[in-house]
Structures are given as C-alpha cells and as structure tokens.
Amino acid sequence: MKMIEYVKLILEKVSFEKELFEKELKKGLKQLSLKEIKELRKWCYERFGSVYRGILNRTFRKVQISISV
Template structure:
C-alpha cells in the first residue's frame, strides 16, 4: 500500500491542492509505521517544494 501511495503522490505532485488532498487521505488509511516511512520519503523526494504542506499534514 505504501508503494502505491508513493506512485500516486508522484503523479499528482504537479498540483499543490491535489497533492495535499491525496496525502491527507493516505495518512488516514495507512498504519502509523507506514505514515512515518511516507513522511521520510516525502521529505527526501519533495523537500522544500511542499515543506509547508508537510508541516501541516504531518504536524512537524
């Protein structure tokens, strides 16, 4: 499931609003451990591009 989520985020990364919507949905569907892995992957993959969204969604 985590790999599927990563693929979706890569495909919607062109649109900030859609990216945030999908990321929020994923967090509610994944287990806590998977959310932590997704957070690390998101920060490594998208870095500063969506930093504000990550702070809001992941509560960092």
C-alpha cells in the same frame, strides 16, 4: 502492491499540483499504519521537501497530534 507504495505512486503522479498533492497526501495517510506513516513522512520530505515543505509540515503535524491524543 503495498498500500504505502500505492500512496507514493499517487503522490508522484499528482505532485505537479499543490492542492491535489495535499488532498491525496491526507487521503493516503488514513490508509496507513503508524510505521508506514513514519516511512512515508521520511520519503515525502526527501522527495518533496524543497517544493511542498509547508504542506508536509502542516499535514504531518496534524497526524502527530491525532496519534498523541
């Protein structure tokens, strides 16, 4: 199983709880390549955008900043 698929699986399993979802998203991003992060970002917004948009915006903004620097 590819790491991105594993991260998606974990996010699906913890999506019932906001704090756990955010923690696992941040942890998962550390394991992925830039290409995989872009793919995960698209998937997350499609799958969880209506519920966790604030978390996604905040988390992916931080990733974008660290990539730019």
